[in-house]
Every structure is written in structure tokens, then in C-alpha cells.
Amino acid sequence: MAEISLIDVHAHLEDVEDLSQVLQEARSAKVKAVIAVGFDKASNRKILKIAESNRNYVYPAIGYHPWGIREEEVAENLSFIRDYLNECIALGEVGLDYKVKVKKELQWRVLETILDLALIHDKPVILHCRFSHSRTFNMVRERGIKKAVFHWYSGPIDLLEEILAAGYLISATPALRYSPPHQAAIKLAPLERILLETDTPVVYQGKESRPRDVLISLEEVARLKGLNPNVIAEQTTLNASRFFQIPFNSFPGL
Numbered sequence: 669m670a671e672i673s674l675i676d677v678h679a680h681l682e683d684v685e686d687l688s689q690v691l692q693e694a695r696s697a698k699v700k701a702v703i704a705v706g707f708d709k710a711s712n713r714k715i716l717k718i719a720e721s722n723r724n725y726v727y728p729a730i731g732y733h734p735w736g737i738r739e740e741e742v743a744e745n746l747s748f749i750r751d752y753l754n755e756c757i758a759l760g761e762v763g764l765d766y767k768v769k770v771k772k773e774l775q776w777r778v779l780e781t782i783l784d785l786a787l788i789h790d791k792p793v794i795l796h797c798r799f800s801h802s803r804t805f806n807m808v809r810e811r812g813i814k815k816a817v818f819h820w821y822s823g824p825i826d827l828l829e830e831i832l833a834a835g836y837l838i839s840a841t842p843a844l845r846y847s848p849p850h851q852a853a854i855k856l857a858p859l860e861r862i863l864l865e866t867d868t869p870v871v872y873q874g875k876e877s878r879p880r881d882v883l884i885s886l887e888e889v890a891r892l893k894g895l896n897p898n899v900i901a902e903q904t905t906l907n908a909s910r911f912f913q914i915p916f917n918s919f920p921g922l
């Protein structure tokens with residue numbers, strides 16, 4: 669393969685052991701940048717530290733994942749995001765998940781506040797949705813959010829058409845190897861609206877993922893689109909660099 673550059677736009681790096689070795693392996697796999705996404709206050713704190721010690725390679729996004737929402741911790745989590753958002757390139761991971769036992773009303777309230785912060789600070793939003801795609805999309809669109817990525821999109825295809833028409837992006841994971849709804853979404857979305865990611869350390873087919881596995885996402889998108897992986901790499905990296913405003917010239921080796 670010719671010289672390519674990849675960006676893993678979604679990794680939970682604070683959950684990875686031997687991080688320096690893992691990042692070294694990612695560099696060898698042509699991964700030129702990793703977006704570390706936050707889960708809650710404790711995780712956000714770790715991510716900011718990881719990004720600080722891996723400047724121009726790990727870029728931080730802080731968030732409040734619906735799985736981590738606890739009524740009594742909402743205020744401190746939101747105020748942490750408010751205080752540190754300007755040090756981040758995006759807000760995430762945030763969203764709605766109707767499979768978890770967190771009241772919908774509480775999830776909506778948290779997401780509304782977070783979307784307001786995204787507007788005030790002009791940051792892109794990294795969205796998680798499960799059985800909640802349509803509500804999430806409506807909230808994001810009605811609030812006038814300009815930049816959002818529906819991470820690992822596996823929702824309804826007719827809704828995806830609306831999401832794309834509204835100008836939003838979706839991201840591709842190694843689950844493309846086996847997930848028909850995810851494959852259908854990636855087939856439909858134009859290449860200009862696709863980002864690559866791993867959701868590290870999610871386990872795919874029995875194996876814990878790492879940022880270097882963004883190569884799997886790349887291969888699978890290439891297979892589904894019937895295009896050369898170099899073409900996919902070039903376009904998706906350009907998409908990520910525009911979406912997160914990561915300047916190409918900050919990549920070592922470019």
C-alpha cells in the first residue's frame with residue numbers, strides 16, 4: 669500500500685493498558701492521529717492528561733456517556749465539561765441510549781445542556797445512539813448543531829438519509845465485518861460523510877480493539893464501496909481533519 673494517513677476518530681484510550689506501546693503500534697499502522705473520547709468526569713480527566721502527554725497525536729474530546737449518567741452526578745459532570753471544553757477538539761461521547769436504565773427524561777436533559785455547550789463553544793459533537801436515533805437526530809437538528817458525527821451508525825436507513833441531508837457524518841468501525849445494519853449505512857453514505865474509528869477497546873469477534881485496527885475499518889469500507897483503500901484513506905482523513913479542524917501539517921511525517 670502506498671503511504672497513507674489514517675485517523676482513529678473514536679477511542680476510549682483511558683481504558684487501554686500499555687498505552688505508549690499501543691500508540692506506537694498505531695503509528696506503525698499509519699495512524700497519524702487518535703481522537704480520545706470521554707465517558708464521564710473521571711475519564712475526561714484522564715483523557716486530558718493522555719492528550720497532554722501525546723500532543724499532536726492524541727486529540728481530546730470530553731463528554732458524558734448516557735451509560736454513565738447518574739442523577740446526583742449530573743451537575744459536576746456538566747460543570748467539568750464547561751470548564752475544560754475549550755481545551756478539546758470536540759464534545760463526546762454523548763447521546764441517548766434507551767437500552768440502559770437511565771431515565772429518558774434525564775438523558776434528554778443532559779443532552780440538551782451538552783448541545784447548548786457545543787453551540788456556545790462551537791465544537792463538533794460525537795454521538796452515541798441506541799434505539800434512540802430519531803430522537804437524537806431531532807434534538808441535534810432542532811438545536812441548530814452544524815457538526816455532528818453519528819458514531820458507529822447502525823440505525824434505520826430512512827433516518828440516515830435525513831441525517832445525511834442535514835449535513836451530518838457517520839463513522840465506520842471494525843463491526844463492518846459482521847454487522848448488516850452498519851454495512852448498509854456505510855454503503856449508503858457518500859465517502860465525503862464517512863469517518864473511520866475503532867471504539868477501542870470494544871471487542872469485535874472475540875478480540876479487543878486498538879487504534880491500529882482502524883485499518884480494519886478502512887479495508888471494510890473499501891470492500892463495501894468497491895474502491896481502492898488508498899482512496900478511502902485519503903478522503904476519510906481529509907474528512908476528519910476538516911470536521912475536527914486538525915491541521916494536516918500537525919501530523920508528524922506528513
Ligand SMILES: [Zn+2]
Binds near residue numbers: 678680705761867
Ligand atoms: Zn465509544
